[in-house]
Structure formats: C-alpha cells, structure tokens
Amino acid sequence: MKRVITTLAILLVVIVAGMTALVLLVNPNDFRSYMVKQVEQRSGYRLEVGGDLRWHVWPKLSILAGRMSLTAPGASQPLVTAENMRLDVNLWPLLSHQLSVSQVMLSNAVVRATPESAAQQPHNAPVAPGRSEASAPAGGWSFDISQLRVADSLLIWRQPGGDEYNFRDFNLNLNQDARHQATIALSTSLTRNQRNATLSLKGQLDAAQYPHRLSGKIDELNYALSGANIPPQGVKGTLSAQGSWRAETQQFALTQMQLSANDSALSGSASGTLTAPQQLALQLHATQLNLDNLMSGAPQSSERGAQHATVARAPVIAAPRVQNNSDSPLNDVNLALDLKADSAVWRGLTLQSFALDATNQQGLMTLRVLSGKLGDGDFSLPGTVDIRQPETRVALQPVLHNVAIQPLLAALALPQTLQGNVSLNGDLGGEGLTLEAAKRQWRGEAQLRASDVKLAQINLQQMVRRAVERASDKVSSDEGADQGIRQLEGDVTLDNGVLRFDRLQGEGDRLRLQAAGAVNMAQQQLDVTFGLTLSGWKGDERLTALLSQQPIPLRMYGSWNNVQYSLPVDQVLRQQLQSEAKSRLNEWLDRQPKNSDKENLRKLLRP
Structure with a gap:
C-alpha cells in the first residue's frame, strides 16, 4: 500500500x-x-x-x-x-x-x-449566372x-x-x-x-x-x-x-x-x-x-372570496408611450392561420367546434371563417380588419342561429334584461376593435328573429291586465301561465352606439306585440314603446272587444339603472268611450229633422 x-x-x-x-x-x-x-x-x-x-x-x-x-x-x-x-x-x-x-x-x-x-460580397466580385444549392460549397x-x-x-x-x-x-x-x-x-x-x-x-x-x-x-x-x-x-x-x-x-x-x-x-x-x-x-x-x-380586454371573474393581489404603483417618470397600429408586428408579416379548437372560451362564453381561417397581408386581415357552436345554436362571423391606418377599421357580417340571448348580453357587457334565443343576419362595421369602440363607433343593420323572449323581472301581460282592471271593473282576465313572446322579428340598425328598431312585431299566447324605439349603448339610455294587444278578456262585451283589438301602449324610458314606465290604460279606455259616445250621438242626430240646433251640436262633436 x-x-x-x-x-x-x-x-x-x-x-x-x-x-x-x-x-x-x-x-x-x-x-x-x-x-x-x-x-x-x-x-x-x-x-x-x-x-x-x-x-x-x-x-x-x-x-x-x-x-x-x-x-x-x-x-x-x-x-x-x-x-x-x-x-x-x-x-x-x-x-x-x-x-x-x-x-x-x-x-x-x-x-x-x-x-x-x-x-458582404466585394463590389467587383463576379456574379454567378444563377443561385443554386449545388453551386454553394458544402x-x-x-x-x-x-x-x-x-x-x-x-x-x-x-x-x-x-x-x-x-x-x-x-x-x-x-x-x-x-x-x-x-x-x-x-x-x-x-x-x-x-x-x-x-x-x-x-x-x-x-x-x-x-x-x-x-x-x-x-x-x-x-x-x-x-x-x-x-x-x-x-x-x-x-x-x-x-x-x-x-x-x-x-x-x-x-x-x-x-x-x-x-x-x-x-x-x-x-x-x-x-x-x-x-x-x-x-x-x-x-x-x-x-x-x-x-x-388583455377580457372580463375578469370576480368570484366571492377570490384573492386579489395588490399591485404597487411605480413612480411616474415620463408619460407612457402611446400604443397604436404602427406597433403591431402584423404590419410587417404575411400570415395564414388555420385554427380549430374542440372547446374555446371567449368573454365567458363556452364555444364548441371553434374554427378560424384567417389571412393577414401586412395589416389587412381577412376572416374567411370564424365560426362555432354556442349552446344549442351556432354563429359565423366573417369579415375584414384593417390596421394599416392609425385607426383600426372593421367590417363584419355576423350570422347567428338560435343563440341564447342572456349569455350573449353578458359577454357584450350589456344589461341581462332579455331571455330567449336569437337569430340574426347583419352587416356591421366601424372604427376600433374593442368592445367599447363597437358600442360607440360602429354602424350597420341586421335582420333579427327571436323566440321565447321574456323580459327579466317584467311580465308585460300581467302589467296590462292589472292596469286594465284598475281602470275598469267591467272586464277581467285570467292570469294563466306566462309564455312570454313566442316569436319576435324585424329590422334593427346601429348608428354610433344607438340601436334603433322601427317595426318589431311579435306574438305569443293571447298576445300580439309591436315595438319601436332606440337604445343608446354609449349613454346607457333607452326609449322603447310597445303596442300590446291581449285576448282572453271577460266581462262587458264592448270593452272586451275593444281590448282584444286596440293596442295598449307601454313606454319604457330613461337610464338602464332607473327605468321609467308609462302605461296609460285609462286614457285609452276613456278615448274609446268618448269615441263611442260621439258615434251614438251622431247616429241619433242623423235620425232627427234638420234644424240649426242639430248642426251646431254636430259641430261640437267634431274632433
């Protein structure tokens, strides 16, 4: 050793x-x-x-x-x-x-x-007749x-x-x-x-x-x-x-x-x-x-009991750099994207069979296919997005079929006051790609058809029945199970945040409806008038016939957070009674011999 x-x-x-x-x-x-x-x-x-x-x-x-x-x-x-x-x-x-x-x-x-x-090649270097891999030394x-x-x-x-x-x-x-x-x-x-x-x-x-x-x-x-x-x-x-x-x-x-x-x-x-x-x-x-x-613009969940980190603000040294379309890398690239997803989540909506087929040519994006299934319905959203200018320009042709209304309103940060399903075929466009820009700067029109529509916390038929019963004790109506509005369709237009509809028509069980008005999404104001015609009245024959044929106006107006209502049923009944009284008096005058008093009285009955 x-x-x-x-x-x-x-x-x-x-x-x-x-x-x-x-x-x-x-x-x-x-x-x-x-x-x-x-x-x-x-x-x-x-x-x-x-x-x-x-x-x-x-x-x-x-x-x-x-x-x-x-x-x-x-x-x-x-x-x-x-x-x-x-x-x-x-x-x-x-x-x-x-x-x-x-x-x-x-x-x-x-x-x-x-x-x-x-x-770099020297300035006087000979130029090869063609570029090929074989000519390049290995x-x-x-x-x-x-x-x-x-x-x-x-x-x-x-x-x-x-x-x-x-x-x-x-x-x-x-x-x-x-x-x-x-x-x-x-x-x-x-x-x-x-x-x-x-x-x-x-x-x-x-x-x-x-x-x-x-x-x-x-x-x-x-x-x-x-x-x-x-x-x-x-x-x-x-x-x-x-x-x-x-x-x-x-x-x-x-x-x-x-x-x-x-x-x-x-x-x-x-x-x-x-x-x-x-x-x-x-x-x-x-x-x-x-x-x-x-x-970055997606809504953040606010579940009760969730922990939120406290972010300390850094001292402001200089004004932040303004972001615009010139910062986008899409301005310098030609892109072809083929994306398919079994399941996708967008603004809280769960999308199935999501598909996106899009191209970008140095800032001009073409959405050839943007589609998927949403609940029991489906959607398609082809169009173009142009970011070659300082302001983004959008042109979309949305098509919805049997899509639930309430989750869609929540995704668009709108009041969830409607329930039911909607089908839509439209043409929209404007400046900006954010949700706020869409609410303020987009324009377009669409054909709308909805089914099984209900207003959350509002029963239109019940409001009309009770208003009529308060105005007159000669008629009544059974308050059966409210089936809402079975079918509603018409044309709508969007103009810089103002959603207008002039001739919406709908029907339900013992209900016919007409609606016109506007919803200002930017100012969160609305002014909508419904013409409601209900059937199933009992009591005085003349009043029941009147109520079954005469639309009763229901106006909803004001701020989203404090909606005001106007339902002048007594005025409608009073006008109808006055018209009926004038009609009977005119018939009586027609049977009387002519004289000056008769002509003077007829002049008083004229509107």
Missing part, C-alpha cells in the same frame, strides 16, 4: 511539475497569430484579440484574453465583440506546441445579427470547437428594413461532437414597446450542413410575456417541436408542435420565411383554448 501511495504521489508531483514547466516554457501569446490565421482560413472571418494572453490552470487549463472581436468579410460592424474570452485547451497537444481548443467562453459579449454585421463549422459558452451578453437582431430587437441577459451553452450533433441550452429576455418577454430553451441541433442548413429538436422552451396589451396575469407556457432552417432562402419550419399558453393547449405546425415581407403559416389544433386568459 505504501508503494502505491508513493507511486501516486510521485506521479502527481511529475504532473504538477510538468504543467508548471509547460506554463513557464510555452507563451500563450505565441498562439495569437495562429488563432487569427486559422479563423480566417476556415471561415474568412477576421479575429482580433486585444491585450496579453495569459494562462489559467484551475479548474481547467485555459488561456485568458481581454477584449476580442470577430468580423465577417466585408462587414462594417463585428459579428461578435466581448470584454473577456477564455479558451480551454487540451494538454497533450501543447507538448508538441500545438493549440487544441476544447471550449470557448465569452463573457459580456455583444452578438450582432444585423445587415451591417453580415458577410461547409462545416466555421471553427471546430466542442463547446461554446456565451454568458451575460447581448444579442442584437435586425432584418433588412426591419426594427431592431435587443435580447438581453443572453446565455448560451453549446456542446457538439465530431459529427456536429450538438446539444444547446439558451436563455434570454426582451423588452420592447412596454412589453417584457423571457425564454429559456433546451434542445438538440444538427449542424452537419451548416451554414446552409440547420435542423434540430426543441425539447423544452419555457416563455413568459407581460406588459402592455397583455393580460394582468401575463402569458406563460411551454413549447416543444421539431425544426429546420435553410439559410439560402431564410426559411424555417416547425413540426410536431406542442404549445401551452396559460391553461390553453395547442398542437400543430408552423412555417415561414424571415425575408421581407416576412411569411408565416400556422396550422393549430386546440383541445382547450381559453381566450379570456390570453387577451
């Missing part, structure tokens, strides 16, 4: 002495020109390393360098600059005075993926290294003619084998237009055909979004997919996508290009899609 320990001690001393001698005898600055030459020969990139190179022996044998930069051929800005660079080297090649780098680590680096940092890595680490850095990304995006806290770990099969781990954050995004990624990369092609797999991508025009709780989730990238055409493709966003789960594929204008095609299927948790 003593001999083994002694042998190990001697071996350790030899190794330490050898490394010490190696560090003393080999000057790392001798490799500066070698590194610069190798990088330029293999890739054409120009490497600059500032300051003296020095050894670092623990925990790995490394060469430490100061500021460095890497510039593409013909580029006006370097692709990479870093304050510190560390090269982990293999020991044995150093014995023959050869440099073998196992890992490159950059700290506080700036990575520019911009047109200014991209490789290349591997620009610089063969097994490990690359970038820590606490900044990635600047910008496409030609596009906006610049600064990805901060950029960290990258990349390990590759001899076949250029790599594992990758990346994390970064982005702040733009008062929105924050963070992401972390773990995956695999096949770079055997780099720089022409890349393919790989995203094992797990975690993301989180917060800020302006994003729900208060933010949007966060995960993504996994198979992916590929072609540098010549700037094309990418994602397949076998599994995406989660808050409590929504989607699967599908995506493809597109990053050349201007950018192209993106999405095919998605969702088992559950909760739009209320993904949209």
